[in-house]
Amino acid sequence: MGDSVDLTGDGGVVKTVLRHAKADAVSxxxxxxxxxxxxxxxxxxxxxxxDTTHEDNTVFSFELGKGTVVxxxxxxxxxxxxxxxxxxxxxxxxxxxxxxxxxxxxxxATLIFEVELxxxxxxxxxxxxxxxxxxxxxxxxxxxxxxxxxxxxxxxKKREEAKAAAAARIQAKLESKKSQGKGKGKGK
Numbered sequence: 001m002g003d004s005v006d007l008t009g010d011g012g013v014v015k016t017v018l019r020h021a022k023a024d025a026v027s028x029x030x031x032x033x034x035x036x037x038x039x040x041x042x043x044x045x046x047x048x049x050x051d052t053t054h055e056d057n058t059v060f061s062f063e064l065g066k067g068t069v070v071x072x073x074x075x076x077x078x079x080x081x082x083x084x085x086x087x088x089x090x091x092x093x094x095x096x097x098x099x100x101x102x103x104x105x106x107x108x109a110t111l112i113f114e115v116e117l118x119x120x121x122x123x124x125x126x127x128x129x130x131x132x133x134x135x136x137x138x139x140x141x142x143x144x145x146x147x148x149x150x151x152x153x154x155x156x157k158k159r160e161e162a163k164a165a166a167a168a169r170i171q172a173k174l175e176s177k178k179s180q181g182k183g184k185g186k187g188k
Contacts, residue, residue, distance in 0.1 A: 007079065012094045013072045018114065021081035022144065028078055032120035033064045035077055044089065044110040050102075059118060070095045073113070080117040083144050088113045 007013045028035055036059045041051040053060050062068050064078055072090030080086055095111045096102065105111070119141060 005079075007075050008094065012091045013075050014089045015076045015079060016087040016089075017084060018087055019083075019085040019116075019148070021083035021117075025081035025083050025144075026120050027081045028064050028117075028120045032122055034061060034121040034123060035064060036061045036118040036121070037077065038116040038118060040114045042112040042114070043105070044112050050105055063123070070111075072111075073115070077115065077117060080115070082117050082119055082141065083148070085114065085116045088115055 004014050004016045007015055026032065038053045038057075039051075039060060040049055040054055042049050062073075064074055067074070070090065072088055072094040075094070076086065076088040089110065089112050091110050092108050095109065096105060097107060119137070
């Protein structure tokens with residue numbers, strides 16, 4: 001984890017995986033071009049968050065390859081799997097560039113997006129299979145998120161237990177040294 005990949009060969013779009021998806025997770029394809037993501041947009045120069053779906057827990061949906069998002073997203077999200085979280089760093093020409101930049105974002109800004117791919121879906125009107133298959137897919141996604149949250153919580157608990165154990169060892173050593181010091185003085 002943490003390895004950066006230059007997706008454009010010119011340093012224009014660099015992807016760093018922050019959390020890997022399960023090995024059998026699906027990726028966007030020609031048959032599954034509609035994607036749902038959570039994201040946070042950050043200005044590289046000062047770390048300021050300029051846009052996020054995390055505050056109101058919304059899902060952002062778009063179709064890959066249609067030019068409805070910044071070029072970097074069309075390039076990077078295509079390489080992701082459902083459940084993956086990636087940091088996508090994009091130079092201005094792969095972000096908003098001089099055309100169409102929102103007012104609060106300088107046109108020459110390098111942007112960083114932390115993107116979580118939630119799902120890949122067929123185009124509207126395509127055959128999707130049954131409603132029960134869609135429900136099962138959504139349940140699996142929910143289960144994957146719960147498993148990740150549980151693993152994170154267990155990791156946090158283990159760190160806290162390790163800290164407590166280390167503190168107890170240090171306290172025991174201090175107590176041991178204190179009692180040894182008292183015994184030496186009495187023998188003289």
